[in-house]
Every structure is written in C-alpha cells, then in structure tokens.
Amino acid sequence: MGRVLVGDSPDPVFHQAVYVDHSSDVLEDEVLARLLTSPKVIVTPHMGFMTWEALDEIMTTTLNNLTEFERGAPLTHELLA
DSSP: OOOOOOOOOOOGGGGSSSOOOOTTSOOOOHHHHHHHHOTTOOOOOOOTTOSHHHHHHHHHHHHHHHHHHHHTOOOTTOOOO
C-alpha cells in the first residue's frame, strides 16, 4: 500500500499582520475537496512553530513586548495598521 505525504503552504493571509477569518469561504479546489472527504486522508495543521526553540522565542518576544508597553517605551514589534 503506497502512501503520499502532501505539504501545502498557508495562503498569503498567513503572512499578513492581521488575521482574516476564512472559515465561511467556499472551497473551490476540486482536488483538495475530494481529498478532504476521503476516509483515507488525514488532515493536520501546520505545526512548524511547535519546537522548544520557537516557543522560547515567542515567549521572550511576548514578555519583551509587555515590558516595553508597561514602561511606556517605544514598542519594538508594534504593528501599524
């Protein structure tokens, strides 16, 4: 029995600073639609950030952001809309 691992990168919204909810969008990719309804296909989320190093970096950045905000200092990672 052959198995194929298919990787699909996130859409361009992943790279934007603002999250856009696509949960109500109609899926127009027929091949993907067939894969998603197949009992032989398991769909998993992208988990590239789930490493100890990445989580440490996320924690460090978040704590630094909170410290800067609390002190009234310029925000290093401020998102401008």
